[in-house]
Amino acid sequence: MTSLTDLLDGRWGAVRRDIRAQVADTKFRDPYGLGVEEHRAQVLEQLHELAGTGRNRLGFPVEYGGGGDIGGSIVSFEMLGFGDLSLMVKAGVQWGLFGGAVQLLGTRPHHERYLRNIMDLQLPGCFAMTETGHGSDVQHLRTTATYDPAAREFVIDTPDVQARKDYIGNAARDGRMAVVFAQLVTGSERRGVHAFVVPSRDEDGNALPGVRIEDCGPKAGLNGVDNGRLTFEQVRVPRDALLNRYGDVAEDGTYTSPIDSDSRRFFTMLGTLVRGRVSVAGSAGSATKRALTIAIRYAERRRQFFRPGDGEEVVVLDYLAHQRKLLPALATTYALHFAQEELVTSLHELQSADEVDEQRQRELESRAAGLKAVATWHATNAIQTAREACGGAGYLSENILPSLKADTDVFTTFEGDNTVLLQLVAKGLLTSYKDHFEDLSPLATARFVAEQFVGAVIERTAARQVVERIVDASPGRDDDDALFDRAWQCKLFEDREAHVLDGVARRLRQATAANAFEVFNDAQDHVLRAGRVHVDRLVLEAFVAAIDRCEDGEAKDLLSRVCDLYVLANVEADRAWFLEHGRLTSSRAKAVTAAVNDLCRELRPHARTLVDAFAIPEQFLAAPILAED
Template sequence: MNALTEVLDGRWAAVRGEIRAQTAGTKYPDPVGLSVEEHRALILEQLHELAKTGRPQLGFPSVYGGGDDIGGSVVSFEMLGFGDLSLMVKAGVQWGLFGGAVQLLGTREHHDRYLPSIMSLELPGCFAMTESGHGSDVQNLCTTATYDPATREFVVETPDRQARKDYIGNAARDGRLAVVFAQLITDGAGRGVHAFLVPIRDDDGAPMPGVRIEDCGIKAGLNGVDNGRLTFEGVRVERSALLNRYGDVGEDGGYTSSISSDSRRFFTMLGTLVRGRISVAGSAGSATKRALTIAVRYAERRTQFFRPDGTEVRILDYLGHQRKLLPALATSYALHFAQEELVSTLHELQSGDGQADEHRQRELESRAAGLKAVGTWHATSTIQAAREACGGAGYLAENLLPSLKADTDVFTTFEGDNTVLLQLVAKGLLTSYRHQFQDLSPLETARFVAEQFVGAVVEATAARKVVERIIDASSGRDDDDIVFERAWHCKLFEEREEHVLDGIARRLRAASQENAFEVFNEAQDHVLKAGRVHVDRVVLEAFVGAIDRCEDPEAKALLNKVCDLYALSNIEADRAWFLEHGRLTSPRAKAVVAGVNTLCAQLRPRASELVDAFAIPEQFLAAPILAD
């Protein structure tokens, strides 16, 4: 294994290596040209083969045959992103969302009854949260589950068309049991959104009484996943169908919960399901790496036009082409290391006693939201750039890039709409992860922010300590070569975040009881900026921390240049803000642009080495444009 791959593989190198070895001996048929039904059948067949490998069981408890390895489970989903993304999504629905909800929201009774058959795929299931009328606003879902003490059952009801469960993976064809999120009503009172296990098909595949199932039909991509719509008409389920880790209903209809606040209970429940969001970010990263590998390898082969000496020019020798691919490649490296750090935090929190650390849990949720948003937007823009970099050849389905474009496009809006997620990041920053924030009114929130919190929340991570050491040791120089100094990058990213957050706090001081919504709405662009620059700082620091851990001198030097390119291309893209706020002079801004050009030229001879370090199984790179 080369030194770069070793650094990239990180903590779960053994899991990555095992998956590569297993993948090398498995043939995955190409879905291009298949009908929707054929593609769905193929993915289900592959899902059963995947179940036999034992990898989907990694994140489940060992007492049920799992591996007690939450981080390894997320990494295994990430690795699926190198192949047919329909398989990754369907696996994520079965073992990440459906199985994860039973594991994390249920109790011992549910685990004993369902987990073994979920893990083995004997019981295929769905995760039914999103409704036609409510996507991001989960707290106000309209499906109801009303407890009937006379029969000791819940009655699940879809009150109107907007309340039907929509885009539900596994629902249209294969799912038999659904985790349905609904408003719990008992003893005449609403208790907020809870999760219920609702059978949707019998053993013969027919819809259960009162359950109406519709097929969402052909999508722009991911047509190997059977997305469907679910409607419930007086569907009765037993009292034990309630996943009752955080709230329970007694036989008489009495409600009990260890968390008194409905809002806090709701967000605690959702927070336990953060694993799915983290897996999406990782899989998007894998698809992006695959696209970049194809584009870089093609750019090393493809020639266009002649030099004065009569030799043809490889297109990667053109600065314009380098700028199209190499800053994106640097960002993929940066996001990879941030993702690894995030997965490690998840593993520590959801294994053993770490679950009780509510402050770290809130930080995890915020970072997961931010990295998912930034990572999936990066995937969308980079895969498009890779397609363009391959010209007309990149538009042919056989060369893989069109399906990557189509399959990843929805990543920006599922597992949380990216715009909403960045607002969640900013809210977490502005409240310093205050407990029960969701119970505050907009006016109370504004006052809290204005009076108690100004400035960035800077976490004391291992990477942060490395950054502080670098800043403390900085030379203090002020010539244009400072643009290549890591301390300058880190301070600039920090100052940007602090300034943006300070600006929001000052704007919120104008809020009153009468205009609270308007003040927040008018500041939304500012809020989104705060979320974005916070994530950028976190990503840079994760990259810096990874370089510090690298022991191979040559790999370390190369990673330093890649990190320089990530930092400078980020500053270049936002140089209008830096100029407007006096953080860059005009000459220094020009030096940043020149620095990006210099780094592209320096990294151009190492481009193939950088993409080869991803160690993507070659069968997933078998595009005809790369054939000798």
């Protein structure tokens, strides 16, 4: 169904089609059977091939030879997720993290000096943020960059082993320069974390004086990426090594910044680097699509046990239990795809604007954090489900699923630990809540619950406007068929989010200066739930908006049923909450399970159509278990 593929391809359909065409003309080299060093060498070779296509330039400024297409660059990374994920990660390190940091945190002199060489891969680089002792808590990194006014240099130093830069992609083998995040110290005053360009190797690949490089060695997956550790022992770099878009140091050591607050400056700097987090979510989605496509195609041809009376073995996908494994996961994958597309569009428009809209930036960062967490957890669960659905064959490396499982496992903790990211989402929601109800008084809280008002935390996105139109046109039904009423579904997700957020606010209102940590820690499970149900509501709204803009009636009807399955499978998984809080009666909860069963049976004949609509290049599906397809 080409109309379904066109809808999935979305705004950057031309980029997706061009990549598919380029891939079709390139022999795919699977890393199956390669040792670590062979895999690394192959990935570097493919990275150079990728640089030759020009796709790596999409997100960089036109004036330096780039494409000026931020959204297109993220979609390009997302498409790499259909192949060897080591290549996707290494490309992300080089052009997304290393190049992105120079572009977004540096100024014109840095752009003129480095960007062309970064794009051409003449300057392979690293993104040295994470430390052995500090991964999520970036604000308290221990590496220091102390300014020496006499020499007009910064001294980069690793004070102890906990400050060692760890798990750094490109560091162990190929990187020659690193963007190093360190505490800036000038005149004995600390000004918070800033980024510096620090050479790490000479032209011959030897570590430079004062730079100690270690190899992290074999990992559970992504062994084509040369992760390493960097330690700096009084390494001197010139004053202009500071990427100074948000903070600068004069020759005499005077510090200046367009942002007065050290804390606000830090979060502004990190916010500009949100592309990496968005790209990880998209790539996780691609890996999930690949796994489900393999599992569903295999389930359509594999047979097990005889059907009584006709002597025919039953196709595995005809079993409801097998449908329940794969089809709700497929529905969620569709939902997350449309949420990702909406997020990429927002990022593209925001970062392409002449001026930064701080409120929209904060909303974008929150959505990116939440969607990355949900998408990567979904990838972990769905790929495992796909592996199990393929039985012993799914455990063989030649059938791709084991490498997908291993390579995506780390996605839940890099570019932000998922648990921490959901807390960030919840904290943003609570800030919006407090802004709307400043004193959190009992009256305001009661009105909040009574009106089920979530305006304080709902952004006015295009998807939201579609949902409001649908809800406004609804008669507010509550009969047995309400389960399939889109307005009822949307209001159910809104109500859950509002109730959970209100409950968190009530609990945190007990905090004082003396017990703030204990109160927050005791409510942490509640905080994480608030973040999760908020993301679920955003994902549903993006799916609803995608259905609304679908012009093909047949495709629209099919997507509508897929959306029903996404919603009701979500409700079924959270039945305990809905029952405990009186949102579902016991009979309605049973009806939800029956509806999920009915939707699985209804969508079973369309399963192949739904996975084929992803238009994954066939060479990435060349698993022996699908050899007869």
